[in-house]
Amino acid sequence: MNSSSERAPSMRDVAMAAGVSAQTVSRVLSDHPNVQPATRGRVLNVVEKMGYRRNNTARALVTGHSRTLGVITLATNFYSRASLSLGIENEARAHGYVVNTATTPSLASSAIGKAITRLVDQGVDGLIIAVPLIDVDEPLERITRRVPTVTVDGSRTSAADVVAVDQTEAARLATRHLLDLGHKTVWHIAGPLEWSDSATRVAGWRETLQEAGCEVPPELHGDWTPESGYRNGQFLGRMPEVTAILVASDEMAFGVMRALHELGRRVPEDVSVVGIDDIALAAYSLPPLTTVRQSFEETGRRAVAHLLRYMADPGLEHSPESVAPELVVRESTAPPSGGAEHHGQ
Secondary structure, three states: OOOOOOOOOOHHHHHHHHOOOHHHHHHHHOOOOOOOHHHHHHHHHHHHHHOOOOOHHHHHHHHOOOOEEEEEEEOOOOHHHHHHHHHHHHHHHHOOOEEEEEEEOOOOHHHHHHHHHHHHHOOOOEEEEOOOOOOOOHHHHHHHHHOOEEEOOOOOOOOOEEEEEOHHHHHHHHHHHHHHOOOOOOEEEEOOOOOHHHHHHHHHHHHHHHHOOOOOOOOEEOOOOHHHHHHHHHHHOOOOOOOEEEEOOHHHHHHHHHHHHHOOOOOOOOOEEEEEEOOHHHHHOOOOOEEEEOOHHHHHHHHHHHHHHHHHOOOOOOOOEEEOOEEEOOOOOOOOOOHHHHOOO
């Protein structure tokens, strides 16, 4: 049996040490305005010395607010998810919130619903869903009607707000860049079919080629990993007519360039490659990767800002926000060899 010196200090312990009531301690920790500055300072000093930690579950029962945001992500080590989470956590912390994360092993509504339920049971004040919602079922709709929710992958429930990068524009920027260099067409290695980002990029790529009067090749698909990029690169690299490839993620693009190198196809002299994301390694690949930057951290920050506004005023009309991507030109793209012929010169 633990002695009192071995257990974590309680709010009552803090109150006794500070010479105030437990209610006063609660008010100080809740930033209540009706507390004298000297009292507030004394209580906070005791809190720090004793190492007191607030019990968010108990606090939520008293105030109705846990000062906690829930984030649902896919169980993966993708760079984009880590960067997005960093933006969410930094912005939440700046506003006095902590973040609880639940992962889902798949994109099925039932799996996403279970992850959300775990967070709701912890008493989170709002939700950020960082996975695409493919088939939204009624239980998922009910939860997001009850708990303020923002999605960041371009899909939504009827009650959720949306903050997302304009993926159509991302694909357009990359495709237009390659066409402007003189390539007759652009091949595309897309992401998984079930991801809304992937489908939107395919649409932007296809529309850009059609508007330019170019042949639209059949798209290939990967799973965001370098391995899937490598496999597709092994296929496209054996086709001499392929001179330009848009790859739906930088990590897949690294795999593509490795495959091209092994096949003796030079980048960019023989094949130009463009990625999407602009992860930290993109500038240090060989050659440095031309890519479309989408700021995951900024998207995370804006998602928190939207969520806090909605939490403060649940009746507020949703205003979906589109984050503009940016083309970053490096050394993996160039005019095709014999470029004068492509321009009819």
